[in-house]
Amino acid sequence: MSDADRIIQHLDETDTITIATRRRSGELVPTFIWSAVADGAGDRVGYLRSAFGPGSWWYRRATADGWMGLDLGAEPEDTEGTPSAAWVELVELAVEHVPDDAVHAAEHEALDAALTAKYGHDPQNLAPMLSEDARACTLRVRIHEEARA
Template sequence: MTEWTPDELDRIGAAEELELASRRPDGTLRPYVTMWVARVGDGLYVRSAYGPEAGWYRRAVASGTGRIRAGGIERDVRFADAATDVHADLDAAYREKYARYAENIVATVVGEHRYDVTVRLVPAG
């Protein structure tokens, strides 16, 4: 299995925002969508602030693959489920990283109401 390099983890994890594009059935990329990204250990994660009906989330789950750009890194990825034991640490990572934003904004990506729309970004071959 391909893993993130320490440099990629540092740069993507520190990036303010991440751009994510899922793949269409023909293999081409959809337009990039900008979102927050958080790191827990050796994992990088995104969450749907607008729940399971958000277009980018539905398309990412359906395709399973795409491309991300953040921190000067551009990489093909797979979209995977997050382990259930990561959510509390991920909530803390989002709160710490985005603490300068109002709580009502950060609350869109933290808490149990977002656990089921958490995507682990896995580098593709």
């Protein structure tokens, strides 16, 4: 299985993923978030959304430099606590903002459906992920090298 396939599988099958973003100092900050995979342009694409809009620290750091790490080996048992900075298998991702506009409407609708299918069992926490603020803070993720090609 290729690295890209492993990333998509992890984003699709893992309920709560562990990401890393960088502070200005270079320190990596672990954060638990939700993810989803939807069809886009003939490919399965990984997405992240900031449920709390542009003020979320992880979102601000990721969009500041277009970089994020994803821990493919993390299996958080307690996602209510603080994630560990003991990375198991950290892979580098590039993130790209997906505007909430008419051009990207179908992409957002596919992502809304994927989020609902994956997290519909938790409607209270799903609702913020489908809000206008969250849609405006949607990121498409790719392997770091692919995004630079």
